[in-house]
Amino acid sequence: MKIGKVIDIFSAKKGQSGLPRPKAQELNLINGYGIKNDKFAGKELDKSVMVVGKYAYEKAEENGISLEYGSLGENILLDFNPHEYNIGTIFQIGDALIEITQACTVCNHLSIFDGDLPILIQDCRGLYCKILESGDILINESVKLVENLQEKIVS
DSSP states (O other): OEEEEEEEEBOOOTTOOSSSOOBOSOEEEETTTEETTOTTTTSOGGGSEEEEEHHHHHHHHHTTOOOOTTTTOOSEEESSOGGGSOTTOEEEETTEEEEEEEEOOOOGGGGGTOTTHHHHTTTTSOEEEEEEEOEEEOTTOEEEEESOGGGOOOO
16 A cells, blocks of 8 residues: 655765765665665664654744754655554565664754754654665655565555
């Protein structure tokens, strides 16, 4: 079942730091490794991909904080609020499958944008996901909810 789409994608290469994360043309998700060429690849596999909903940016904007996409440290920006889904939920984006593993904790480094930001978006900062199946992700790609892994959605 289609639930939304990818608005934008980001990846920081080794040696790059700070926010916002650099935009990417595509993300190559590799099961058991992470995002190809990403500085966090090969590290904590349960946190290989971070997804954020546009809702977090809208909430900041409603409170007078204007942020450039990528400022929350996401790899994938979605047009829906992924926080409406539980840990263990599986999304299919292109051929890739990712599973929500945990909510991203709100870091104080977000206060470089505004001192109130960390508390303001604590309920929608983002979700960490692990990669279940490899695949490439592009902007405007559909996001589908996978209800049963045995019956993976075939596009």
